Amino acid sequence: MSPSTTPVRQSSVRAHNLALVLHTVANGANHPSRAAIAAATGLTRATVSALVDDLVAGGLLVEVDPPPRTGAGRPAAGLALTSTGPAGLGCEINVDYLAACVVDLTGAVRQRFAEHADQRPADPAHALAALGRLAARARLAAEADGLIVAGAALAVPGLVGDGGLVRVAPNLGWQDVDAVAALRAVPELADLPITVDNEANLAALGELRVSGGDPAFLYVSGEVGIGAGLVIGGELYRGVRGWSGEIGHVTVYPDGRECRCGSRGCLEQYAGQEALADDVPRAAAALGIALSAVVNLLDVPVIVLGGAYAPIFAALRDGIETELRRRVLTAGLAPVTLRPAALGADAAMRGAADTIIRGVREDPAAWLRARA
Amino acid sequence: MSPSTTPVRQSSVRAHNLALVLHTVANGANHPSRAAIAAATGLTRATVSALVDDLVAGGLLVEVDPPPRTGAGRPAAGLALTSTGPAGLGCEINVDYLAACVVDLTGAVRQRFAEHADQRPADPAHALAALGRLAARARLAAEADGLIVAGAALAVPGLVGDGGLVRVAPNLGWQDVDAVAALRAVPELADLPITVDNEANLAALGELRVSGGDPAFLYVSGEVGIGAGLVIGGELYRGVRGWSGEIGHVTVYPDGRECRCGSRGCLEQYAGQEALADDVPRAAAALGIALSAVVNLLDVPVIVLGGAYAPIFAALRDGIETELRRRVLTAGLAPVTLRPAALGADAAMRGAADTIIRGVREDPAAWLRARA
Structure with a gap:
């Protein structure tokens, strides 16, 4: 004590x-x-x-x-x-899309822009400049509606270090990318406070905001890579260095397929978006094995499947539940609830915008001082 | 908020x-x-x-x-x-021993009794009666020294539910055992508040108390079964229903050996105390695979190996570290520190006694009221 x-x-x-x-x-x-x-x-x-x-x-x-x-x-x-006061600008870069949205104080999405294109060939500066232009359009459109954008938050599929530095984003091929500086170089964003966080963490926060009911769940984000955000007691658990939730690199088959990360048999190689297209039952089994490890370790009662998993939830469910029943020690005492994400593909971007809104809602005095 | x-x-x-x-x-x-x-x-x-x-x-x-x-x-x-004031009575039942100790307010062990025998053939009532007699001896000896035992806590290798009911202890073959009632049936313990908790959780708390320095670590307890206690921010993370840390049943080889829990390929089958005797390198590799999952999921910087692992730490280390380097996504950014437990085989029992002492130290007013 x-x-x-x-x-x-x-x-x-x-x-x-x-x-x-x-x-x-x-x-x-x-x-x-x-x-x-x-x-x-x-x-x-x-x-x-x-x-x-x-x-x-x-x-x-x-x-x-x-x-x-x-x-x-x-x-x-x-x-x-108010629906004409402070607003949050949420941005996301992922392997196959760029997106930006503006969310007002009530949580409503007021602007939404997205571009679908494989970002892997682009260098980070180029990709972030394109995202910055999208974000600038969203901001200008929102401000034309009478909103005041209080800040921006960026969701990335990777590990984020101090000051928003993207340390590693394996599926983008990024290493030590200063995403904050790149976005701030766009003139229309230069005056905004900008933060960066892992996409699965932000998607979990977005899901927490809309789901309301569940104070403890694991959000699994199925993209080209697979991330997870763990919510416990209504709060996101980030890990000691902010690098928790790397479920995509949990070993499922120790001598299995080679992974981009250098390891073998990572979940991502069986249940990432690209492997998923080939073999849904195997993806479900691999997810079930990795999720059983999560439940055995963390005693999480609810698992939310997001990203590419949400639309095919019905096809994945049985295969995952079979493994959970077999491999979770407490399966007979308390079932694990599986459900699809409520927010779909926008979860991370919405969660990013929500972090800005939550900042204002939790400390309105600071907002009032800044506007005075 | x-x-x-x-x-x-x-x-x-x-x-x-x-x-x-x-x-x-x-x-x-x-x-x-x-x-x-x-x-x-x-x-x-x-x-x-x-x-x-x-x-x-x-x-x-x-x-x-x-x-x-x-x-x-x-x-x-x-x-x-004071070293003559309130004291905690810590008890442990595990697969191959019974033990009880008394710890005073300064954290010093004042009494310690242990009996080594395989508990699996004994029915729960018989085993708990034997443990109760050991605990009674420890209490009487401590009180002859001027201590006042404030309460007792019991460490068990299983899942503990509300009211201290042991829901499942797979390696003891227990199911729904009311350990509190069984201990309270011993006349010398009838007046004590008695709590029950998972042995790895209590060992992690014991380790937290003596290690001082690490606010975040995973404690792995290698007994016949394998449990884990997760400490984050200086606090034990128990999971939503108190059933976290079941690392022994994390799948390492999906099609591997059958486990007593009904699953296949559980860590316990490769690195539990009985498997450990056969093949230390394989046990180390299996531990490394399961611990990599923990670090990928939870971003825990320190792993403490306790129980049967502590004395053979040197033989396990390389094999575990090889897997961590290969399988942890952040291995290149921040190393994971492995170390043997400081407390050895008494960790869970010491941790149990410490919960009583901590109760007095955190709320001395309640103690003073009760003594008045």
């Missing part, structure tokens, strides 16, 4: 309460009044009113028509997240 | 500060004075003195000779954890 002795300051109390009010509006019943927010949070009505005024003035909340009248007296105005 | 609006009460402030003072004495420089505790915690000297008086009166701290004089004035008395 390491007890904390940090004192609580007034400014941090206000920041905490601003986030609490915003959270209550975002997650509560539809269009709560100031009085309903006070009741839900335990704050006084006067405090809530002052906080709401600040959030309305700062363009994070809007007043909307009151909910249907249920008692005596004048109905109070309701509050909602 | 789910902001908390729980108010802080006076009684919880005192409980927090009692734990803070105890923590400071336990982890600080040797034998701090009241003034040194005040300086380290930010509490006033008057507050510290009142808290220390309560902890001394409650038998958790003792006053000791002052540290060597370094300035003017009368040297102040130092404070230390």
